[in-house]
Amino acid sequence: MARPSSYSHLSAAWLPAAICLVLVFAGWRAFGIGMADWWSRQNPEAAMQWRPDHAEAALKAAEVAVYADPKSEAVARWSRAAISAYPLDGRGYRVLADAAGTAPNLGKVLHEIAAERSPRDYMSQAWVINEALRTSDYSRAMAMLDRLLRTRPEIAHHLNPTLVSLASTPEAQPALAATLARDPPWREARFATIIGAASSGLALSPLMSALRSTPRGVSAGEQAAWINRLVADRQYGVAYLAWIESLSPEQQQYVGNIHDGGFEQVPSGSPFEWQLQDVAGAQIARARVEGGSGAESLRIVFDERSREFAHVTQVLLLAPGSYRLSGRERMLGIDERAGMNWAISCAENGQPLAQSTGFSGNHDWQAFSADFEVPAPGCEAQRIVLRRTAADPSAVSGAAMFDDLSIERR
Structure with a gap:
C-alpha cells in the first residue's frame, strides 16, 4: 500500500x-x-x-x-x-x-x-516570360504576365515595356486580345498605357479590331484613347473613320463639320467630339440655359480666379475650301478686358485660319459668324478652340454661354 x-x-x-x-x-x-x-x-x-x-x-x-x-x-x-x-x-x-x-x-x-x-516572385516569373517570348510562345507569355499582374499589381509599371512590345507585334496581338477579352482587373489601367506607348496608333489597329469582336468589346474610354493616339500620330483619316464606326445611330445624327454643335451629347473623350477640360477658376458644363436650343447649351462660369482659358476644343476634318463658322452666344458680366472668342487653326502647324469677334458684356442671345479658308496643302485637320482673347492677365468673373455652332461650306 x-x-x-x-x-x-x-x-x-x-x-x-x-x-x-x-x-x-x-x-x-x-x-x-x-x-x-x-x-x-x-x-x-x-x-x-x-x-x-x-x-x-x-x-x-x-x-x-x-x-x-x-x-x-x-x-x-x-x-x-x-x-x-x-x-x-x-x-x-x-x-x-x-x-x-x-x-x-x-x-x-x-x-x-x-x-x-x-507566383509572386518577379524574378522567377520573368525568366519564364522571357523564355516564352524568346520562343514566340505568346499565349504562355501572356498567361504568365496576367498571373503576375494579378498577384503583384504594385510592380505593374515594370511590365509595361513587355506589354507594349506585345501590343505592337502582329503575331502577339491575338494572345494579348484573348487575355484582355477576359477583362482582367489590370485592363483599364494598363491598356491606356499600352495605347500611349505603342510603336504607333496604326500598329494597334488589328488589336482593336480583335477586341471589338469579343463579348466585352472596347470601352468608350479605350476607343477614345486609341483615336487620340492616331490624331497625335497625324493619322487623321484613319482616326476619323474609326471614330465614325464607334458611334451609335443616334450619335451619328450629330455628325457634321462640327460634331454636336448644340452640345446635346455627353462627350466620350474622342478628339472629334467636344473636349471639356478642367481648369482652375472656371466651371465648364453642358447645361440647360434659358433661350438655348434643344436640351443643353455650353455654359462656362468664371469665379474670379481664371487667368488663362483655352479648354473647350474639338478636332475638325475639313476639306480645302471656303467656310463660315456661325453660332449663338450669351454673356453675363464678362468684362471686355477678359473677352473670349472661337478660333480655328491647322492642327499640324497651328496656322491661324479664323477667329470670331470677341464676346463680352452683359446681353441676351446673339448670333455671330466668321468666314475662313482652309488651304489645300498642310492643313489636313483643324482645331477649334474657345479661348480668352485679352492680353490682360487679370482674373475674370461672369458667365458665357454658347449654342448652335456650325460650319457650313460657302
Whole structure:
C-alpha cells in the first residue's frame, strides 16, 4: 500500500521541474528563431548559426553570394540549403538554376519549378516570360504576365515595356486580345498605357479590331484613347473613320463639320467630339440655359480666379475650301478686358485660319459668324478652340454661354 503513495510523491516532485524544462526549451527555441529572423536581414550566415534550417537566411546568403561572385560554390550550397529548409518556396530553385555547375537543361527545369512555386516572385516569373517570348510562345507569355499582374499589381509599371512590345507585334496581338477579352482587373489601367506607348496608333489597329469582336468589346474610354493616339500620330483619316464606326445611330445624327454643335451629347473623350477640360477658376458644363436650343447649351462660369482659358476644343476634318463658322452666344458680366472668342487653326502647324469677334458684356442671345479658308496643302485637320482673347492677365468673373455652332461650306 506504500508504493502508490511513493509514486504520487515522485510525480508531484518532478512535474514542476519538467514543466520548467519545457518552458526553458520553448523560450530558448523562440529566442533562437527571433535571433535568426533578425540576423537574416543583416547577416544571413550568422542567422544560420542560430537556426541552420532558416530558409529565408539561406536564400539571402545565396543571393549575397550571387552578387559577390556568381560563379562561387557558395551560391549552389546556400540555394540547396534554402530548398532543403523550405522546398515549397521557388526562390531557392531560381537561384540554383543560375548557379555555376548547373547544367542548362536542369537549369530550365529549376526555373520552371521556381515559377510554379513562387507566383509572386518577379524574378522567377520573368525568366519564364522571357523564355516564352524568346520562343514566340505568346499565349504562355501572356498567361504568365496576367498571373503576375494579378498577384503583384504594385510592380505593374515594370511590365509595361513587355506589354507594349506585345501590343505592337502582329503575331502577339491575338494572345494579348484573348487575355484582355477576359477583362482582367489590370485592363483599364494598363491598356491606356499600352495605347500611349505603342510603336504607333496604326500598329494597334488589328488589336482593336480583335477586341471589338469579343463579348466585352472596347470601352468608350479605350476607343477614345486609341483615336487620340492616331490624331497625335497625324493619322487623321484613319482616326476619323474609326471614330465614325464607334458611334451609335443616334450619335451619328450629330455628325457634321462640327460634331454636336448644340452640345446635346455627353462627350466620350474622342478628339472629334467636344473636349471639356478642367481648369482652375472656371466651371465648364453642358447645361440647360434659358433661350438655348434643344436640351443643353455650353455654359462656362468664371469665379474670379481664371487667368488663362483655352479648354473647350474639338478636332475638325475639313476639306480645302471656303467656310463660315456661325453660332449663338450669351454673356453675363464678362468684362471686355477678359473677352473670349472661337478660333480655328491647322492642327499640324497651328496656322491661324479664323477667329470670331470677341464676346463680352452683359446681353441676351446673339448670333455671330466668321468666314475662313482652309488651304489645300498642310492643313489636313483643324482645331477649334474657345479661348480668352485679352492680353490682360487679370482674373475674370461672369458667365458665357454658347449654342448652335456650325460650319457650313460657302
